[in-house]
Amino acid sequence: MTLDDLYTLIASRKGADPATSWTAKLFAKGPEKCAEKFGEEAIEAIIEAVKGDKEKLTSEAADVIYHLLVMLAANDVSLDAVIAELARRQGTSGIAEKAAR
Template structure:
């Protein structure tokens, strides 16, 4: 998991960088909504490759999804560790039980 932590740290470090010198800074400078849109685009591309069954392209798109997820989280000041802690909290709980315990609405 250290690669994800390293990537998250790099993204955080690029928050104040010049958008002309960093793709990450450029994305973040466009605001959280644009970061979310880009994440959605990458997720759709991964879905397409998964449906096609191309492992190499799916692997590449999945890497893009993870990167853009971290950018989107950073744009809203959500730390990777917060997400990992939420996953840890859910560990060992049935997905069906976890979903039914969520607040409605």
């Protein structure tokens, strides 16, 4: 499954019944809850990275990516928009890009 496939699947759950879909349940709780879940998963991934547990980090990284895409969809930000922003930054030094913000 590609990230685009996953984003499309996640976005399709926006109108689904929260009783039958975890993703729909997240959407029903609002963008703020989706952002909170993303943050929780990111912290869990950080913990596993620091501990050096590759298997658990892999699992947590999958959760981070899923919850990032849910958060984007909850805020009506397309994956294409994020990819376009990455493309815009390509060839620009990370230091220069940060300084321009």
